[in-house]
Amino acid sequence: MTPEEQEELLVLGRTVDEVLAAAGDEVTPEEAWAALAELGMTAVGLPEELGGSGGDVVQAAAVLRAVAYRCAPAPVAESAWGGSWLLARAGLPVPECPAVALWVGADVEVASSGGTTRIRGTVRAVAGARCADLLVVAVPNEAGAALVRLTTDNVTLVPGADLAGLPLDDVCLDVEVLDAELVAVPVTRDDFDLRVAVARLVQITGAAARAADLVLDHVRTREQFGRPLARFQVVQGRAATIASSTRLLDAAADLAVESIASIDRPDGNEADLRAARLRAVLAVATAYDAVGEVAAHSHQLLGAMGFTTEHPLYRSTTRMWSWREEAGGQRRWLAQAAEALLADQGRDAWAQLADR
Missing domain, CATH: 2.40.110.10 (Butyryl-CoA Dehydrogenase, subunit A, domain 2)
Structure with a gap:
């Protein structure tokens, strides 16, 4: 990805974040959808000729991550990665x-x-x-x-x-x-489920980033025994675990989205498609444990206040847990990865995992 493309994704994410931040935490699904639709953000990644906003799945992921960061209830994943995407794949118009x-x-x-x-x-x-x-x-x-x-x-x-x-x-x-x-x-059910699982993973990265930011702000400003919590070694250790787990989620989501982009290319051969699907499946499967690490350590550092429904951490972590389950469960994706590895008789498992 070129520096110009990276900057474009950052601008896309910042635009969504600014719109949703202005809408507030109590925004309804209808209000959040209307605010995003006004800028064409609800149909990024869908063909312009069918009524979408254009762009690719990487740009669609940047929008989705920003929506999840703000915990906005707009059904962008369910539509742009679900129903509207199916309509576009069938050559049908994408609704507003x-x-x-x-x-x-x-x-x-x-x-x-x-x-x-x-x-x-x-x-x-x-x-x-x-x-x-x-x-x-x-x-x-x-x-x-x-x-x-x-x-x-x-x-x-x-x-x-x-x-x-x-x-x-x-x-x-x-x-x-x-x-x-x-x-x-x-489109088969397995193809669709994998795409939805990748969308859920992207959403998880947004919610995890919000949780990490909330924790960092808390431990820097909250004082105990005359000094900020961030000065205590045990707090630093938990914060480091949150940061590393968040980076793991980001890396897994990037790999999964890139793999979906490869699957979407019309010129891909069968071997490339199988390899891309395997990468996406493995990325989804390996991210599950990191969700638990981010949520557990975040709540440990914020204490009881983070469990209240009014606190933004509660909204972030409960979404992470819910999206993890809606993605299909880790065992399912590990089983699919094993089946894919065994199905390719021409290469051994290690060569496939190493993508050689």
């Missing part, structure tokens, strides 16, 4: 409103007859569903998936929430659509 994706699983019945398809069942724990004006239902098939566009008026929402209090709703479907309305998209 939030679009959240629902993947039909085994609990949902899909039956086709007489030129129509009926979808009936419940998709559970859909992040941001109640904040969306458009729901993008993905029905898996041999080529990837078929998409159905619905509004929230077409479904029944059962409200839920994650640990941070963000919407995590069950969506009850009972709709019948014409087969002609189904739009094919060459």
Whole structure:
């Protein structure tokens, strides 16, 4: 990345941060979305010709990280990395409103007859569903998936929430659509889940950076026994662990985003795509432990005040924990990495891990 590109990403992040800082900590999802949409920040990384703001996934990650740093409840990840991204991959227009994706699983019945398809069942724990004006239902098939566009008026929402209090709703479907309305998209569930996991990792880095900044400010200004907490060796050790874990998260997110960028390139061959996917999977998997390190040491240094719902540390760490779980769980991604390593019979595991 050139210095000019790095500066562009910094400016992008600062712009988002300034907008959300002005909106305040109590901003609603609708208000946060409107503030970002006014500058085109809710559709960065999506093609301009389809209604997006242009740019690539690296720029989209810079926006997402800045949104997560401020703990803004705008469903940018769920839309720009989820529903709107699926629409763009299918060549469909990207809406200005939030679009959240629902993947039909085994609990949902899909039956086709007489030129129509009926979808009936419940998709559970859909992040941001109640904040969306458009729901993008993905029905898996041999080529990837078929998409159905619905509004929230077409479904029944059962409200839920994650640990941070963000919407995590069950969506009850009972709709019948014409087969002609189904739009094919060459994206598998595994591909989509990996992209969402990378988005969650990017969000985690933003929340972790905020937690680290809060801790640093606290230990520098809070005094005990006549001197700042930062002067005590045990505090310095915990602060160093937070800093190193935050850097690990940043490095993992950078690798994962670069890998997604490689996957998105139309000229990639099959071997390059497999290698890029493996890098992204490993980056997501290795970041899980660092989340616990940042959260645990941050709360230890801030004490009881950091556990109150009014304190910004609480908003950051609960989001980190929630996003870590919504990314799919460490065991899942380690298992996928193992399967990928064993599937490539032409190279041994070490050569693949060393990317040689």
